[in-house]
């Protein structure tokens with residue numbers, strides 16, 4: 038599908054810093070909008086329904102799957118997460134750049150549906166740092182942290198399927214890399230449209 042807006046997908050093992058990076062990107066780039074996912078996991082501390090996620094019951098999630106309401110969905114850390122069509126299609130059709138913070142299974146589904154989507158994988162600098170970020174965030178129980186670390190190895194093995202990999206060691210450096218990818222994609226997009234316009238011009242199509 039060809040849309041006037043760009044789709045960016047950011048994936049990472051839990052705790053690598055993807056939410057912090059995407060939030061910082063949106064603070065400096067008002068053209069980038071978040072896609073708000075649905076999930077069956079419970080809200081954490083400050084999270085608000087409709088802001089970080091739409092929190093759904095298992096039944097509500099089932100109903101959306103049955104109604105073909107998701108462009109992608111997956112089981113992650115024992116819960117279900119999905120991107121609704123409404124979260125992205127209308128906005129990219131209107132020319133907005135939409136960023137999806139989703140896992141690698143969802144990212145690969147998005148690439149199938151939207152060939153021009155740009156897939157970015159965020160890596161932590163080390164295992165020790167990943168663990169300590171999860172512990173410092175203080176949002177998950179130790180059992181949940183252990184499960185997320187175990188899943189991280191499997192997730193990181195998928196990084197090679199992405200268009201770009203960013204190592205989030207120094208935050209500002211990683212943010213610069215993310216901004217550069219977004220900027221480069223916009224320039225590429227303009228070049229592609231111009232190339233098409235030139236082709237039409239040379240064919241003298243009204």
Ligand SMILES: Nc1nc2c(ncn2[C@@H]2O[C@H](COP(=O)(O)OP(=O)(O)O)[C@@H](O)[C@H]2O)c(=O)[nH]1
Nearest residue numbers: 051052074110111113118119120138139140143
């Ligand atoms: N496939 C898919 N994954 C999602 C979606 N929303 C969130 N996720 C992923 O689910 C995982 C867990 O997210 P979350 O519970 O917020 O934990 P966090 O990543 O540690 O902040 C992360 O890898 C997210 O990228 C979605 O709509 N689809």
Ligand SMILES: Nc1ncnc2c1ncn2[C@@H]1O[C@H](COP(=O)(O)OP(=O)(O)O)[C@@H](O)[C@H]1O
Nearest residue numbers: 051052053054055056057170174205206207208
């Ligand atoms: N470059 C960094 N250096 C140190 N701490 C970081 C860095 N990036 C993120 N963090 C911290 O690590 C924790 C996990 O980040 P978060 O954005 O919630 O990760 P994710 O969304 O990938 O699970 C948060 O407490 C965040 O403030």
